């Protein structure tokens with residue numbers, strides 16, 4: 080049987096490089112490599128797209144939109160890691176609904192979820208589906224992330240400027256209240272109201288913790304989430320009694336762990352995972368496996 084041919088547009092970037100390194104270990108795929116000097120040459124990239132059965136876009140939003148036009152007229156399937164198509168293409172979160180895997184399998188175009196959005200949706204969507212919260216609820220989420228979430232430029236900033244004490248403390252951003260993940264958080268979760276969202280970046284490489292508080296019975300929240308994910312190989316739910324949750328606890332894995340803490344009146348739910356794992360590369364490989372008919376968790380860790 081011919082091995083599926085895979086092209087990664089943006090293979091020198093943070094997300095693209097990690098997908099490339101991980102797929103190099105797979106003997107059931109053939110990788111299409113592009114010379115470093117040609118990586119922004121539209122003609123060379125077009126040739127790569129034409130040869131590929133499936134391509135990953137690991138590019139800034141505008142470049143991802145342009146890349147789709149380079150692949151036009153081909154039968155190449157595309158997984159876009161950028162924000163550009165997340166509210167228009169099939170959403171690449173297989174655990175979302177019972178029919179989401181089928182949608183991903185049959186799609187030509189799949190949008191890989193945003194990292195913060197992955198944690199947010201994994202908590203809010205099942206609670207709305209179970210009618211535990213209403214779609215018009217006002218939700219405030221905050222999310223801690225490592226600096227690799229900001230790609231090459233942020234990595235350079237944190238690793239290049241060791242003298243800057245400000246970078247050694249957590250920083251709130253998204254202060255315009257228009258973080259780029261808010262539209263997908265709202266649409267995919269099924270909220271009629273825009274959520275409030277506070278992202279926080281800190282001085283560590285990878286790992287994240289998305290947290291949301293509710294005035295609900297913690298046991299009831301746990302039961303709903305546990306039921307929603309009981310058959311999902313990459314998502315676990317725990318009723319916790321931890322004193323601390325560390326934002327990099329799930330680094331270098333492709334799993335997502337939901338912790339429910341609280342009492343009869345108040346609940347905090349935290350989604351712990353790797354921004355580059357289930358938040359990006361791991362999810363992208365999971366989607367690729369589904370789209371190409373491989374075992375879903377092949378090559379995941």
Ligand SMILES: NC(=O)C1=CN([C@@H]2O[C@H](COP(=O)(O)OP(=O)(O)OC[C@H]3O[C@@H](n4cnc5c(N)ncnc54)[C@H](OP(=O)(O)O)[C@@H]3O)[C@@H](O)[C@H]2O)C=CC1
Nearest residue numbers: 089091092093094119137138142160161227228230231359
């Ligand atoms: N980092 C993360 O945790 C996550 C990132 N994402 C998304 O994945 C995408 C890639 O992010 P990330 O890997 O972090 O970003 P990086 O900045 O690390 O990498 C982007 C890559 O795209 C290349 N590039 C930029 N413009 C073009 C162009 N016009 N044509 C071809 N190549 C181009 C860059 O080239 P050059 O080498 O010259 O800089 C770079 O290699 C983004 O949309 C990001 O939002 C999604 C989830 C998580």
Ligand SMILES: CC(=O)N[C@@H](CCC(=O)OP(=O)(O)O)C(=O)O
Nearest residue numbers: 161162193194195224228229280
């Ligand atoms: C630290 C940092 O800047 N993180 C990025 C998110 C990275 C990511 O997942 O965003 P996309 O998938 O949408 O590209 C941010 O908050 O904008």
